[in-house]
Amino acid sequence: MSGKAVLAAYATRLGDNALVLGQRMIELVAASPELEEELANANFSLDYLGQARMFYTYAGECEGAGRTEDDFAFLRPEHEFRNLLLVEQPNGHFGDSTVRAVLFESWYVLLLDALTRCAAPGIAAIAARAIKEVRYHVRHSSQWLVRLGDGTEESHARVQASLDNLWRYTGEMFVADELDTEMLDAFDGPDLSAIEVQWRQNVAAIVAKATLALPAGQWMASGGKQGRHTEHFGFLLAEMQYLQRAYPGAEW
Template structure:
């Protein structure tokens, strides 16, 4: 894999992560019990969609086949998506969503902090903007996990169950493959081993504050980065892509 292909693949993963998580947050729009949290969630969804657009546009340019951000977002099939399995998991209840966001954003913020210093200017610029957004998301969502964990007996037990259920999807975040390795070596990209150490420290601190137990080491599911997804992604993108598939090139 030459370095341009590898860069394109890396940026596409960032794009797919942002789009798929953004779409999951979009599914929660108009479902919040409090107006203020509703607004916060919609803001977060838009932040992710905005990031996805920047990544997709760049990925399309790198590919050089004339594919636009919309082509990449709406006209690829399930097995062409390269997002983490964690992000396509259904929203579940509020605690599930919050646990998913805290686990992922604890990783994504560290990834962005490293990307700001990578040698590819475009990626570094997008990361600089995204980092500010995600720092705020993580702050907000961390507070919620602490409130739930350290809240009532029921909220504690449910938050613990959410963290336990999602834990097996976190291994994939730190398992480097060729794309990660080339990006690290040739573009001064993130060192996933160091990020993993820092992530474990940060997440352990949050869980402790939330009076939750850190799950034990266990078998981890992976495959998202290679396009092998759980059964949830297909349904999700079927809904997301419906309009573009039925009315190609529709605009408004």
């Protein structure tokens, strides 16, 4: 792949993670247990949408085929999305969404940190902006994990089950594919094995503080980065893309 093509594909993947998690969180709007949590969730999902817009716009520029952010978000089929399987998992109950956020954001914040130092100025600039938002998200979601894990007997049991269920989607975050390797070699991108070491430390510390047990020795699901998604993803896209599919070119 040419340098521009690597950047376009890599930025698209970053945009996909942000967009899909943002869309999942938007599904929770008006369903939060407390008003203050409602505002936090809506804010966070807008942060992700904003990041997706920047990544897609940048990807479109690198690609040079005239595609806009909307083309990336609304007019691509399922297999062209390269987000992690973790972010497309259904919201479930509050503990499920919290664990999903902790596992993903602990990784994402390390990835963005590495990207701020990469040799692709466009991506580094977006990462520098996004990391400020995500640092706060991690703080928020980690606090909730500790509260739930170290809360009542019921909340502890339920959030432990969430952790056990979602753990299998963490493996692919650290498996470098061809694109990760090209990004690392050509643009001094993130080294996923270094990120894995740091992630394990950070997550183990949060999980221990939450008095939960770290799952171990599980089979790991993968395929998101190659466009092979879980069965939940099609439904998410169908809802998100409905308007552009039914009324092509519709605008505000």
